[in-house]
Amino acid sequence: MRLNWKPFVLSLVVLLILFPFVYLVFLSLASEWRFPDVWPSYIGFKNWVTVFNSEAGLLKSFFSSLVISLSVAVFSTTSGFLISKAVFYHPKKRVLTLLAYFPYILAPVVFAACLSFFFLKMGLFGNMTGVVVAQFIIAFPYALLFFSSFWNEKVKSYEDLVATLGGNKWQTYTKVLLPLAKGLILICFFQTFLISWFEYGLTSIIGIGKVQTLTIKVFLFIKEANYFYGALSCCLLIFPPVVLLYFNKRYVFKKFV
Amino acid sequence: MFLEVQHIVKSFGDEKVVKDLNFSLSAKHTLSILGKSGCGKTTMLKTIGGLVPPDSGKILLNGEDITETKPEKRSIVYLYQEDLLFPHLNAFENIAFGLRLKKIPEGLIKEKVEHMLHSLELEGQADKMPTQLSGGQRQRVSFGRAISTNPSLLLLDEPFGSLDTGTRKRMQELFKKLTEEFDITSLFVTHDLKEAVLMGNQIGFMQDGVLKVYEDKKDFIQDPQTGVQSEIEFWGGLL
Amino acid sequence: MFLEVQHIVKSFGDEKVVKDLNFSLSAKHTLSILGKSGCGKTTMLKTIGGLVPPDSGKILLNGEDITETKPEKRSIVYLYQEDLLFPHLNAFENIAFGLRLKKIPEGLIKEKVEHMLHSLELEGQADKMPTQLSGGQRQRVSFGRAISTNPSLLLLDEPFGSLDTGTRKRMQELFKKLTEEFDITSLFVTHDLKEAVLMGNQIGFMQDGVLKVYEDKKDFIQDPQTGVQSEIEFWGGLL
Amino acid sequence: GEKSTNNDDKLKSAPWEDIEAIAEGTTVNFMMWQGSTAINDYINNYVVPSVKGKYNINLQISGGQGPEIVQLVMGEKQADIEQGQVDMVWINGETFFQLRKVKGLWGPFVEQLPNASLINFEDSYISTDFQQPVNGMEAPWSINQFAIVYDFEKVPNPPKNIPELKNFIKEHPGTFTISNDFTGMTLLKSFMAELGGGPNVLDGAFDENKYKQLSQKLWKFINDNKQYFWKEGSTFPKEQSKMNQLYANGELLIAYGFNEGGIEDKVLTGLYPESTKGYAWSNGTIRNSNYLGILYNSPEKAGAMQVINFLLSPEAQLKKADAKGMDSNTVLAMDKLDTEWKDKFLDARKRQYGPTLKELEVNAIAEPAPEYMIRLYEDFRKNVIEN
Amino acid sequence: MRIKKLNIGILLFVLVGVVPFAAAFIYALLYSFGIIGVANDGFTLQFWESVITSGTFFKSFGYSFLIALVAVAISVGGALWITLKFRQQLETRFMSFIIYLPLAVPGIVTGFFTFQLFSKGGFFARISHKLGFITEASQFPDLVNDGLAIGIIFSFLTMITPFFVLLFLNVYKNERVEELSILAQSLGANANQISRRVFLPILLKKTWVLIVLYFIFLLGAYEVPLILGQESPQMLSVLIIQEIKQYDLDKISEGYVVAVLYTLIVSVAAILLFLPKRKRAYAT
Numbered sequence A: 001m002r003l004n005w006k007p008f009v010l011s012l013v014v015l016l017i018l019f020p021f022v023y024l025v026f027l028s029l030a031s032e033w034r035f036p037d038v039w040p041s042y043i044g045f046k047n048w049v050t051v052f053n054s055e056a057g058l059l060k061s062f063f064s065s066l067v068i069s070l071s072v073a074v075f076s077t078t079s080g081f082l083i084s085k086a087v088f089y090h091p092k093k094r095v096l097t098l099l100a101y102f103p104y105i106l107a108p109v110v111f112a113a114c115l116s117f118f119f120l121k122m123g124l125f126g127n128m129t130g131v132v133v134a135q136f137i138i139a140f141p142y143a144l145l146f147f148s149s150f151w152n153e154k155v156k157s158y159e160d161l162v163a164t165l166g167g168n169k170w171q172t173y174t175k176v177l178l179p180l181a182k183g184l185i186l187i188c189f190f191q192t193f194l195i196s197w198f199e200y201g202l203t204s205i206i207g208i209g210k211v212q213t214l215t216i217k218v219f220l221f222i223k224e225a226n227y228f229y230g231a232l233s234c235c236l237l238i239f240p241p242v243v244l245l246y247f248n249k250r251y252v253f254k255k256f257v
Numbered sequence B, C: 001m002f003l004e005v006q007h008i009v010k011s012f013g014d015e016k017v018v019k020d021l022n023f024s025l026s027a028k029h030t031l032s033i034l035g036k037s038g039c040g041k042t043t044m045l046k047t048i049g050g051l052v053p054p055d056s057g058k059i060l061l062n063g064e065d066i067t068e069t070k071p072e073k074r075s076i077v078y079l080y081q082e083d084l085l086f087p088h089l090n091a092f093e094n095i096a097f098g099l100r101l102k103k104i105p106e107g108l109i110k111e112k113v114e115h116m117l118h119s120l121e122l123e124g125q126a127d128k129m130p131t132q133l134s135g136g137q138r139q140r141v142s143f144g145r146a147i148s149t150n151p152s153l154l155l156l157d158e159p160f161g162s163l164d165t166g167t168r169k170r171m172q173e174l175f176k177k178l179t180e181e182f183d184i185t186s187l188f189v190t191h192d193l194k195e196a197v198l199m200g201n202q203i204g205f206m207q208d209g210v211l212k213v214y215e216d217k218k219d220f221i222q223d224p225q226t227g228v229q230s231e232i233e234f235w236g237g238l239l
Numbered sequence D: 001g002e003k004s005t006n007n008d009d010k011l012k013s014a015p016w017e018d019i020e021a022i023a024e025g026t027t028v029n030f031m032m033w034q035g036s037t038a039i040n041d042y043i044n045n046y047v048v049p050s051v052k053g054k055y056n057i058n059l060q061i062s063g064g065q066g067p068e069i070v071q072l073v074m075g076e077k078q079a080d081i082e083q084g085q086v087d088m089v090w091i092n093g094e095t096f097f098q099l100r101k102v103k104g105l106w107g108p109f110v111e112q113l114p115n116a117s118l119i120n121f122e123d124s125y126i127s128t129d130f131q132q133p134v135n136g137m138e139a140p141w142s143i144n145q146f147a148i149v150y151d152f153e154k155v156p157n158p159p160k161n162i163p164e165l166k167n168f169i170k171e172h173p174g175t176f177t178i179s180n181d182f183t184g185m186t187l188l189k190s191f192m193a194e195l196g197g198g199p200n201v202l203d204g205a206f207d208e209n210k211y212k213q214l215s216q217k218l219w220k221f222i223n224d225n226k227q228y229f230w231k232e233g234s235t236f237p238k239e240q241s242k243m244n245q246l247y248a249n250g251e252l253l254i255a256y257g258f259n260e261g262g263i264e265d266k267v268l269t270g271l272y273p274e275s276t277k278g279y280a281w282s283n284g285t286i287r288n289s290n291y292l293g294i295l296y297n298s299p300e301k302a303g304a305m306q307v308i309n310f311l312l313s314p315e316a317q318l319k320k321a322d323a324k325g326m327d328s329n330t331v332l333a334m335d336k337l338d339t340e341w342k343d344k345f346l347d348a349r350k351r352q353y354g355p356t357l358k359e360l361e362v363n364a365i366a367e368p369a370p371e372y373m374i375r376l377y378e379d380f381r382k383n384v385i386e387n
Numbered sequence E: 001m002r003i004k005k006l007n008i009g010i011l012l013f014v015l016v017g018v019v020p021f022a023a024a025f026i027y028a029l030l031y032s033f034g035i036i037g038v039a040n041d042g043f044t045l046q047f048w049e050s051v052i053t054s055g056t057f058f059k060s061f062g063y064s065f066l067i068a069l070v071a072v073a074i075s076v077g078g079a080l081w082i083t084l085k086f087r088q089q090l091e092t093r094f095m096s097f098i099i100y101l102p103l104a105v106p107g108i109v110t111g112f113f114t115f116q117l118f119s120k121g122g123f124f125a126r127i128s129h130k131l132g133f134i135t136e137a138s139q140f141p142d143l144v145n146d147g148l149a150i151g152i153i154f155s156f157l158t159m160i161t162p163f164f165v166l167l168f169l170n171v172y173k174n175e176r177v178e179e180l181s182i183l184a185q186s187l188g189a190n191a192n193q194i195s196r197r198v199f200l201p202i203l204l205k206k207t208w209v210l211i212v213l214y215f216i217f218l219l220g221a222y223e224v225p226l227i228l229g230q231e232s233p234q235m236l237s238v239l240i241i242q243e244i245k246q247y248d249l250d251k252i253s254e255g256y257v258v259a260v261l262y263t264l265i266v267s268v269a270a271i272l273l274f275l276p277k278r279k280r281a282y283a284t
């Protein structure tokens, strides 16, 4: 009998994936933990209490983050899906696709620095709308390209089929295209939600700290000296998406992977 | 004439697949179409159905020029050669699809589809998803879906290719019955000589991108090119 | 006996698709299999090919029990009912696929494949990708790919279903020639009675999940269940 | 545009009562660094409710430090925005210099603040920022001194001058480094002063010759001893915060920074060990103030003035001086305060770990002219990092 | 009619997808020539000159290129291997949730976490100390802020490998690779040949565009190299932002020069790579 190594590797992978989450929670509970100690001398909720006391309005930030990210995810997924169809069925598909790559080519931070001027001019500075628009500009090409693989010959055939059966555009979408793309749409929604949720540079420039997303609130701590607070901030950042993912998984995984 | 096809030309790259297609068809008639594999039959049907734009030429339906009309406005149903079922719907829902588009009341749909499933000999298969059906079952579902909408013009691309002789016969009868009942005009592409003879009011033979329609079935049977003669010989020889 | 199938049973859920399948086949013989759509032919072939595990029963190939052997170790080639081509390869490369695996020198591959393309009447289609081929062309490519590897057992699931009579005839001849030349044993599922008679050394008829193999073609022709008689009548009547 | 500029100009000479009246009920945007819980606690839980209660001012905080503020101002200038997004900012000399350069500050306004009278503007550490007179364009908020940080249990005798540092890093290789930012460059300025022979060598306007001569020596010292630096001098931490982390987790034995090393807060939050201490370089380290400014296009200049005045009040300054809180030194002059307040300041909670400003006073150096900083940045990269 | 409908889509695409990029690029271009910018006074080539002569940009570009290349190569390779070997296991309910988890971790957290683990005073250094492998922090190997960018590459790997695994699993499903593999097997392919001739070409052909995009994404990554990188050479975004935010306002334009140069080079590469009609590309 050959030794089956797969379960071991698999368990290792699971451990590796879970380790960061556990370690970050642990680090956020620790204090006074220095080389060469393997175990911190303090474990408890001190850091959490301090941060929640000093950061007024964390909850409010959480909700404005949620509103912004959901709007961005909804807008970019919807428009990405609809517009990608026009793009990937277009005879000049190659050129258009190439154009869609360009926003990626300009590094995001630089993109942000250069865009701020136009946002200022349009009065989209320092308010929620501006932040949503700015994040949308980043998330849209992603969504667009995300759906590129969906529009293939086969799907075209399904569309044609609906057409010859007498279905109009609306019916084609609701009865065939959306159900077929459901898995992809959910993933794209999740991804664009994350893009928005984690967005810092652009949000801080366009929102100039007036639009206080959770990410803006906690980002400084990650970079600043106290890494126990940093770990805590990391937890605040990553656990909401994990929860979202958990609730989403029923829908996402059935169709997908 | 119900359907008039005039000077249709279609090329893929350098390859002229359909060259100067010309024919017409009266209402409620069925035109069987035979032709070598790759001769352009599918391309022709897709052009008439509006799924492939012709390079030039004109298509008239009921006297109206529909060359530029969108496929969903043509009230022509094209039945794909490969059994293209909606992967997210089961057999029942695939057949019900066209009916649902028309917003027919639920009860009626249920009744119609169940009747159709029965006619297609698919009782007990209603809940299966496309991948769980056999090749011939898929083909029948796809046929049932096309015909249950009672289109004015039906384009069939080898609808019974994967069926055994017995089932095929019964499906042919079903088709005859339904076309008569609902006044359906149709183009029927097949590779089966017998089927062509049985189904068509007229028979056409496609070659080199041109469709030749026989005035009379007799002419068709006598034409040695069509292979009917050798078929007669073969079966006679088995006696 | 080269292939022995013993008491194979296979159900999907409550539906017993294959019930007690029993037959054997000598080397270099072809067994034609007919049967109603949905009667379990494809399931049977897939079981023999190892793509569907049987619920019970045994399969022996050349005296060796292969019931548990993985498909790739069986040296059985199964030709899918739907034409499954490698989407990333053109017609030429699809046919060359099996040959390239054997590290045959490039020149020889080119020669062999070109010869095969010629036999399949696919000259000029070599560079087309699968989506650019017609239904019958795809089917021929897929047939050419299977047969060019000279497998010891070949399972064909309606290989010529989408071909017109003429092409079909020439493909049948090609098949005959190649099986003889390379000592290929095969199961040949078809819905075409004529094809079944022409291709098989023996003929089997599948019904209710059981395969009945006729000792003699005569018996088959005389059996009214098979439909040969009505076919003879039809063609005789056309005279 | 015209009118609002006029109104703004009038503000500069308006009596305080008028300003208070205009300020009432406004919303003021304050952009400041928010990377410390102690500071955020002070602002969110004390300043914001206080100005709301006292003056009915909505104080809104947005996060951003030097570069962000400069970028914002440059962006708004570029786009001709007359009603800016931010009213007041918390800045240090570096940013003051940049904002002055692009004419991003509004003022002078400091003299009008009633509480400005409690500040001793004779003190050059307050009235001069980066060798530039402040001239009422920014209000001092706190004063502090650069200090070296070490762990007295691990390092009983920390180095106090360059030769000692040389020996120290040879003994403890890999435990010292220079952060490639404002903080690191400030350390280099003190080193340069030491190499020049005294604390006041760099005073006055920028002197190209002096710079060339002294920096040459500095690079030679660093390059000769680089192999004993952190990571053998192949790279340097990008920011002071990174260096502090390295000190906190035990990788470095010596760190440094403004605000007397920021020791108190970091020990209290469990980052630094309790055995951490701070001291000044024997030739001196830089002492300076940090300031509050009003942006040129602030829509609520009066409101901002009111908030700044509050921040300079004895009450707010006392609260800010709490060693368990924000722990920063007041800019108010003790001799100008009522005795009542004076006593309160003297009774305020004292530091347990960090050095006091008083202890470092003897070794204070004034911030040299800004050009030194620009040149050091550039040459440190050229001569050390990329070398 | 049909054409018109499509054009609205294209119009929107251009409006949202192309115009902002073009505007940002032009802004950067003007800034780089000193035409705009509060601290600038008119057209000058001085910034371009100084960037090109200093050579920092090219060093940085090469460095970023290598890092991104290594990271993409390893993670694509790893993801392919995982897909090949663990496909079935990954389809279980539990695993399919687990493999999505890494997507919820942004770059900055990855960088932070990697630093906490691998720095000389970090978690592994402490364990090594406990186990007696090292006696002082400085003896621990250089894994972050190091010259070989090990920390950066490690972070990149943990960020993008899960994505590629998910991508490949999907393509595997959608393209019927399973069936095609069995077909290839019955045609006589061994496991090795299946990987080489069916699995790899189908997966890579379907995904190469995304792979290239991720390469570009890593080329322009900011947070991770900011935390884990060294001071020279730096990765491009770090360099650009450092220049744009620099203390000396007179030199801010140099940052825009770097940004424009970078964009131009990558754009040209993208055009050369994506635009020519590939002979073998099959309809997707």
Ligand SMILES: Nc1ncnc2c1ncn2[C@@H]1O[C@H](COP(=O)(O)OP(=O)(O)OP(=O)(O)O)[C@@H](O)[C@H]1O
Residues within 6 Å of the ligand: B125, B128, B131, B132, B133, B134, B135, B136, B137, B162, B163, B164, C012, C013, C017, C035, C036, C037, C038, C039, C040, C041, C042, C043, C044, C081
């Ligand atoms: N995966 C599956 N799940 C459930 N039922 C299945 C599945 N595969 C096949 N069946 C059912 O098993 C029966 C036999 O199918 P099979 O494909 O073997 O038929 P067949 O003889 O090849 O028919 P045809 O000639 O139409 O191709 C059919 O009723 C089919 O619906």
Ligand SMILES: Nc1ncnc2c1ncn2[C@@H]1O[C@H](COP(=O)(O)OP(=O)(O)OP(=O)(O)O)[C@@H](O)[C@H]1O
Residues within 6 Å of the ligand: B012, B013, B015, B017, B035, B036, B037, B038, B039, B040, B041, B042, B043, B044, B081, C125, C128, C131, C132, C133, C134, C135, C136, C137, C162, C163, C164
């Ligand atoms: N998209 C395409 N690109 C290039 N060539 C094509 C395309 N579609 C079809 N062809 C070619 O056009 C010719 C006719 O194809 P068509 O599908 O109409 O044949 P058919 O008569 O339906 O054949 P079959 O009976 O085999 O289905 C074939 O040679 C085919 O290769």
Ligand SMILES: [Mg+2]
Residues within 6 Å of the ligand: B041, B042, B043, B081, B157, C134, C135, C136
């Ligand atoms: Mg066809």
Ligand SMILES: [Mg+2]
Residues within 6 Å of the ligand: B134, B135, B136, C041, C042, C043, C081, C157
């Ligand atoms: Mg079958």
